Amino acid sequence: MNDISFGKYISVLYRYTQIIINHQLKEYGLGSGQYLFLIAIAKSPGINQKELTAQMMNDKATTAKALSKLESLGYIERQKDEADRRNYKIFLSDKGEAFIPTLRAILQTLTSTLSTEMTASEIDQSKELLDKMLENAIKEVNRLK
Amino acid sequence: MNDISFGKYISVLYRYTQIIINHQLKEYGLGSGQYLFLIAIAKSPGINQKELTAQMMNDKATTAKALSKLESLGYIERQKDEADRRNYKIFLSDKGEAFIPTLRAILQTLTSTLSTEMTASEIDQSKELLDKMLENAIKEVNRLK
DNA sequence: ATCATATAGTTGCAATGGCATCCTATTTGC
DNA sequence: GCAAATAGGATGCCATTGCAACTATATGAT
Numbered sequence: 001m002n003d004i005s006f007g008k009y010i011s012v013l014y015r016y017t018q019i020i021i022n023h024q025l026k027e028y029g030l031g032s033g034q035y036l037f038l039i040a041i042a043k044s045p046g047i048n049q050k051e052l053t054a055q056m057m058n059d060k061a062t063t064a065k066a067l068s069k070l071e072s073l074g075y076i077e078r079q080k081d082e083a084d085r086r087n088y089k090i091f092l093s094d095k096g097e098a099f100i101p102t103l104r105a106i107l108q109t110l111t112s113t114l115s116t117e118m119t120a121s122e123i124d125q126s127k128e129l130l131d132k133m134l135e136n137a138i139k140e141v142n143r144l145k
Numbered sequence: 146m147n148d149i150s151f152g153k154y155i156s157v158l159y160r161y162t163q164i165i166i167n168h169q170l171k172e173y174g175l176g177s178g179q180y181l182f183l184i185a186i187a188k189s190p191g192i193n194q195k196e197l198t199a200q201m202m203n204d205k206a207t208t209a210k211a212l213s214k215l216e217s218l219g220y221i222e223r224q225k226d227e228a229d230r231r232n233y234k235i236f237l238s239d240k241g242e243a244f245i246p247t248l249r250a251i252l253q254t255l256t257s258t259l260s261t262e263m264t265a266s267e268i269d270q271s272k273e274l275l276d277k278m279l280e281n282a283i284k285e286v287n288r289l290k
Numbered sequence: 291a292t293c294a295t296a297t298a299g300t301t302g303c304a305a306t307g308g309c310a311t312c313c314t315a316t317t318t319g320c
Numbered sequence: 321g322c323a324a325a326t327a328g329g330a331t332g333c334c335a336t337t338g339c340a341a342c343t344a345t346a347t348g349a350t
Contacts, residue, residue, distance in 0.1 A: 005256055008181055019289070065306080118274070125274065130155075137158060163308090193299095230298095298345085299342105300344100302341085306336085308333105316326080
């Protein structure tokens with residue numbers, strides 16, 4: 001199990017974490033495609049979709065679709081920005097606000113699960129190394145565009 | 146950028162590597178959903194879909210669809226296993242065989258790209274830590290089922 | 291020998307996400 | 321001031337993937 005390429009590690013790890021998170025969010029009507037948006041909106045109430053897209057590092061279409069779902073489920077509200085009517089300002093609803101502690105607990109559990117039998121310094125190291133790889137990937141994607 | 150959860154790192158890193166690989170495979174008619182199967186088949190000619198599914202750690206439906214695409218593109222061939230006619234034996238075609246060195250080079254380049262500015266020991270460490278996280282994720286998914 | 295069960299693979303459906311395109315609102319250049 | 325360019329967001333289309341239900345073959349228990 002040692003000649004596995006990064007590509008495969010990342011792929012399998014991603015798909016497995018999706019399965020775990022989908023499982024835990026199911027009872028709230030949510031899926032793996034929305035939870036990170038809730039966290040980001042909780043941190044920056046009134047943020048618009050462009051900024052969200054940048055923070056989440058995805059396509060603006062993905063953001064639009066995730067927010068549509070969150071809105072229809074009643075977790076967020078979109079207000080037209082009267083200063084620039086192209087924008088929406090995104091806020092958590094009361095329901096969304098109330099869900100955040102639960103969500104944070106779920107994510108904390110996921111992090112704990114993934115880092116079972118790892119020391120604190122290994123966990124820090126992991127984040128640093130993932131961060132480096134991510135920066136390299138970002139540079140490469142930007143180079144392609 | 147330090148309170149990012151593992152969930153987000155893994156998600157972004159996965160999506161970015163997909164973008165890079167899709168870009169590089171485009172001219173061969175392939176996408177990110179097939180290349181790991183080619184590598185696995187090259188390593189184990191005659192393997193069946195169940196074994197492939199286990200190695201790739203995905204759903205058997207994903208395997209079936211990836212192989213359909215590879216077959217229709219002429220990269221692989223499926224032979225009914227006459228000893229047990231439920232099985233297929235999967236082989237690379239000449240075209241598939243001929244493509245393997247190119248594919249290996251592409252993956253080597255991806256690994257190099259991702260590990261830019263990382264020392265050899267950091268790269269080893271990364272694989273070990275990804276491996277631990279993956280094992281933890283696998284255990285959790287098995288627990289859920 | 292037959293009928294139930296298990297197994298390999300396929301298909302339909304839904305979720306996620308990227309790319310391209312479109313629409314509307316705003317900004318810029320003349 | 322107005323046409324052209326730009327920007328935020330929405331929508332359509334496609335690829336990847338998992339789950340569930342299905343088909344066909346094989347095995348096993350009575």
